[in-house]
Amino acid sequence: KCGAWISHFQKLFVLFIGADWIYLMLLGFVVAVLSFTVDVFVDLFTEAHRWIYNLADSHVVLQYLAWVTYSLLLMCFAAGFANIVSNKATGSGIPETKTSLRGVMLKEYFTFRTLVSKVISLTCVLGSELPVGKEGPFVHVGSVCAALLCKFMSLFSGIYKVLTNVIILKDSQFVVYLVLVCLEQNKNRNEEMLTVGCAVGISCCFAAPIGGALFSLEVTSMFFLARNYWRGFLSATFGGFIFRLLPVWNRKEETLTALYATKYRLDFPFDLRELPIFAAMGIVCGFGGAFFVYLYGKISLFVKKQQAKKSFLMRNCFFYSALVSVLISTLTFPPGFGQFMAGRLTKKDSLISFFDNRTWSNHGIVADFANDDYLAAWKHPQVNVFILLSVFIIMKFWMSALSITLPIPCGSFVPIFVIGAAFGRLVGEGLATLFPDGFNVDGHIYHIVPGAYAVIGAASLTAGVTHTISTGVIMMEMTGQISYTLPILISVILANMISQSLQPSIYDTAIRIKK
Amino acid sequence: KCGAWISHFQKLFVLFIGADWIYLMLLGFVVAVLSFTVDVFVDLFTEAHRWIYNLADSHVVLQYLAWVTYSLLLMCFAAGFANIVSNKATGSGIPETKTSLRGVMLKEYFTFRTLVSKVISLTCVLGSELPVGKEGPFVHVGSVCAALLCKFMSLFSGIYKVLTNVIILKDSQFVVYLVLVCLEQNKNRNEEMLTVGCAVGISCCFAAPIGGALFSLEVTSMFFLARNYWRGFLSATFGGFIFRLLPVWNRKEETLTALYATKYRLDFPFDLRELPIFAAMGIVCGFGGAFFVYLYGKISLFVKKQQAKKSFLMRNCFFYSALVSVLISTLTFPPGFGQFMAGRLTKKDSLISFFDNRTWSNHGIVADFANDDYLAAWKHPQVNVFILLSVFIIMKFWMSALSITLPIPCGSFVPIFVIGAAFGRLVGEGLATLFPDGFNVDGHIYHIVPGAYAVIGAASLTAGVTHTISTGVIMMEMTGQISYTLPILISVILANMISQSLQPSIYDTAIRIKK
Known part of the structure; x- marks a missing residue:
């Protein structure tokens, strides 16, 4: 009886590890932390920019030099870093994700090297106050994280496959079957994970899980599986949650609120004549x-x-x-x-x-x-x-x-x-x-x-x-x-x-x- | 020169009539008006229920009889009407729509007779204060309206086909081609229109266009076309808009607001400890x-x-x-x-x-x-x-x-x-x-x-x-x-x-x- 319970527990554990939702939540977590870190550094960079600018207030030419040189240096570093470490990191990321989803897999586009290149140079670009945004690159970051995590998880499943074969002799067939299903899923996951990565990226930029999930579906695919919709939502929700939780933990905000919380009147939002x-x-x-x-x-x-x-x-x-x-x-x-x-x-x-x-x-x-x-x-x-x-x-x-x-x-x-x-x-x-x-x-x-x-x-x-x-x-x-x-x-x-x-x-x- | 302009105008007009968005907006309009009418009558029925109940306040037995008989009569009428006029009108409507979308076309399910049966008996059921809802039936109503409008529009296109053949000899080929495309679209529209009908039905029940469009995608399909998503949104938005506009025109409400507008505080919606x-x-x-x-x-x-x-x-x-x-x-x-x-x-x-x-x-x-x-x-x-x-x-x-x-x-x-x-x-x-x-x-x-x-x-x-x-x-x-x-x-x-x-x-x- 006890053995049966243990094997049952083992089965549950394998299911638990191989389960999609662990993967999806991990993905949300990683992207949210990255997004928050980028935000913190960008804030630091822009504050430093203003600090240098104010320091040089003795003369307007000095001030001008401080203002322009700071941006220029960050910009040059970003451009150099992006092009030297991995030039796949340049550009938005959404067009590339879209191309990949249509079946044209771009080379070296979803590697750790690209991730590092993208995140660091993005931070510098945003810090230089160029009028560009972070959401396109974060769709890319989300997709790369999804791809890397996918590899990591399949590695994990592989270990479990061996382990379960050794330990549970009783109903090993069932477990092996489960693991194989997990592995199979991992293989076919490539396309799906791109969509999910896109949803998480958007969600972690704007703290907008619903919008993120929808945006990913609209932008990346011509037709979409209901299953993807689910995954996108789960991952985006967790990502958005963590992204808004981090400022609360850092005592920057009191509670989870919208990114640009407004307080327009609720009783009479607009008149018909405004329509x-x-x-x-x-x-x-x-x-x-x-x-x-x-x-x-x-x-x-x-x-x-x-x-x-x-x-x-x-x-x-x-x-x-x-x-x-x-x-x-x-x-x-x-x-x-x-x-x-x-x-x-x-x-x-x-x-x-x-x-x-x-x-x-x-x-x-x-x-x-x-x-x-x-x-x-x-x-x-x-x-x-x-x-x-x-x-x-x-x-x-x-x-x-x-x-x-x-x-x-x-x-x-x-x-x-x-x-x-x-x-x-x-x-x-x-x-x-x-x-x-x-x-x-x-x-x-x-x-x-x-x-x-x-x-x-x-x-x-x-x-x-x-x-x-x-x-x-x-x-x-x-x-x-x-x-x-x-x-x-x-x-x-x-x-x-x-x-x-x-x-x-x-x-x-x-x-x-x-x- | 003038003739060219006229033919250009004609072409535009045909495009305009055959265009999807006219169809989608009409659909939203019709379902919204139906939904609003049902709501008005249900309100009348429940008010009358309370009026009779209060009228009989001389004796508790009388009151009881008034309370129960009123519901009973409405209920019996509803059950009779639904089963005699068209028994396809019974039940929710969402399971049936789902079945139809899987390819099993149910007979007589999308006819005018069913529509009349469903709307009238639904009004009575809701008036009798049975704890049932209106959204399932309205998904059905939306689908029926979509099917009927589709027929109506294709009829229209047909007339235009003849007209344009006669009038515009110059570039009739192009116009005929356009009309044929419209007709073809109408034929293939069957499945798509069910999804749209579902979105509109939900949107017109709860004044929730986004939720309606999403619900229709989630519930009715295993995978969905990006095109459908668009159509659902357009139709649901217009339907929801009209549904909330009608009370304003009837001077029941001041402006377009949510159905159950709340005014919880915005600055601190919830504490982390409540999560x-x-x-x-x-x-x-x-x-x-x-x-x-x-x-x-x-x-x-x-x-x-x-x-x-x-x-x-x-x-x-x-x-x-x-x-x-x-x-x-x-x-x-x-x-x-x-x-x-x-x-x-x-x-x-x-x-x-x-x-x-x-x-x-x-x-x-x-x-x-x-x-x-x-x-x-x-x-x-x-x-x-x-x-x-x-x-x-x-x-x-x-x-x-x-x-x-x-x-x-x-x-x-x-x-x-x-x-x-x-x-x-x-x-x-x-x-x-x-x-x-x-x-x-x-x-x-x-x-x-x-x-x-x-x-x-x-x-x-x-x-x-x-x-x-x-x-x-x-x-x-x-x-x-x-x-x-x-x-x-x-x-x-x-x-x-x-x-x-x-x-x-x-x-x-x-x-x-x-x-």
Whole structure:
């Protein structure tokens, strides 16, 4: 009787180790820790940047040098590291994952070397404050982790196969069968794990498990197995959970909340009369998204031609990156042109300021808010906020399109988010100025919430660029509010309709150009 | 030149009519209007029920007769109507849709006759206050509408085919080709449209477009086309939008909000120490869900045997339904046993009371809230609220499992929601009593929010019964709050793990029994 129990226990244990969910949770855990570490270092880098910049406040030229050189050095290190350690680490990662899923397995794309190269150079690129994002590279990181863990787990299963053969003679057949099934699964897992890796990557960037799982399905596959959906959800949920748990353990946050938690009013999120404006924003974002893809395509093609010609700029990996880095950090230099585009804000700070619950301005002049450094950046003595926001949108638009063509790890998601949010904020602030009294509904006065416009703008511009609906879901999870579901979905769908009929998605464009 | 423009316009017009999105939006519109109409009539029926009940307050026997007879009459009418007009209208609809998607096309299942039968008898069943839901039948209604609209649209395309052949001679070939493509699409659309119909049905029941689209994918298919995902989203969004727009137009609500909008605090949704409790709730709900499926299976088999034996009860469609109706309405009779289970609340009222922002009780005694009729139902002079909630859960559990075996249109989703919410509220109120001071985090005091427990309980019990993750998303959309994403997902996944290893889903059980 006791022997039967032990063998039963053994069986359970093998099942337990071979079980998918251990693998999926481990994957979520690893990617979350990586994502959190990257965030911590990026924060350190940007803080150091501002510290050096403030240290050199004796003279504006010194300040300029400090501002530009810091970015330049990080950039050059990142470009060098990425190209020397493993040049498979350059670029976004989503187009490559998509190609792999279509059956074209890229060489050396899912190795430990690539992982190291990608994570370290990504951290430096983000630290240099180039307008690029972390989600594309993290889709790649997620996939690599999935592939490596897969190998590791199959190794484990192999050991167990031998062990169980030796120990449990009684019903070894059953156990061996189980282990073989596990091994077989591991082999066939290749494609599935890529999808899961993608879901985890997104989830650990934005703390958006549902959006991540959906995004991975939308972007990576033409058709998907229900089984994958399950795996994606489990892994993404655990990853997102750990990703938000780590700041709480580090006493940076009080509890698990959304990444950019907002507190818009819940009782009356929006008026029906605002819906046409949301829809119009969706349409504009559709055109904007298509134009972004077009611009990106043109620049990419130009770069490719120069590479083929082996022109001076492209002869090694540093020149082009360095040039772009100097150009962009010159333009964002806060006392220089940067004053017209809130140059001293990082992407994160800008997003926080765009999603702010309050209406910033009174007839275009940003009000004084106590202890709010972010909003102060949008205050200019001569120029009103509408012009600042417009300049911000136009400059960031081409800067982002340019930056994501560099030979470094870079994603387009977050910069697009920022531009879309700026556009939404512009519309929202404009409406708040036009209708300062808000809406009168049955005797209640409801003011316009410009932050909500920023959320909708961000979601729909990203939808226009990536051709996905799940950006809307990611947006809701990022801001921690779901009361704007319908406006978000409506404008996201409209943006998709417009941009899909004009241009392929940014990922398909990248695949076409790289071919 | 002018002729070219006209022909171009003609082409565009044909494309426009043949286009998918017109079809998808029309589908959303029709199902939303149906759903809203059903809701209006159900509200009328339940109001009338209470009006008659209050009218007869001279004597308790009279009251009892009024309470029971009303339900009985509606029930008998529903059962008669469903079985005489079209007996394909009985049951949930999700198992049948699932069967159809697997390739076994059921006869007469997607006809106008079935639609009429289903909608009218469903309204009466819901009006009789049997603990059954509307979402299963609405999945069926959505599919029928999709099928009928498909026919209608192909008819339209057919007319256009003739028209365009006659009018545009110039580039008729191209147009004819387009129309032929449309027609071809219409033929192959059969399966896809079922998935879309399912998404729309769910979306129009709960105003949950994202959840609806996901639920349809999870429940109906083993693998799904990315194309379907798109269609589901578009149709579900428009349907959900119209469904929430209609109450605003009828001046019942101020603006588009969630169906059961909650206002839990956003700054500190939950403490980390509450997570193990949420996880434990998920596990309990997993067992509960599996037990519900088991119970349902046993009752169904018993009923099937009786039907085969042609026993007295099953000889016609009325007896069994009438018996159950009398039994259930006797037990919920408010001055009788109903006083121990808040018998006078409808499903909607109970859900509103469970999702309430406030903590109901102080050591088990429900506090006095001004103007709140729903919470007053949970106040009993002798018995404390924990016992009331426990009685409610136990009674509703078997009542729901019994009700969904009746030969009427009925869904299991909503009653399970209600039971899960009651369970969550029980846990939440218990904790609030145990820890009346809440959590002290860095000097801030945060009280326990029992409503959030109700949300999590509802999501995870439904997940346990239906074996889906999207119930969590539906829950978030229904309550209009997403700050509990992680706890909801964690407990939903745990509930799924437990119940999937114990029992098949309720839909698979229904398919197996009906075979």
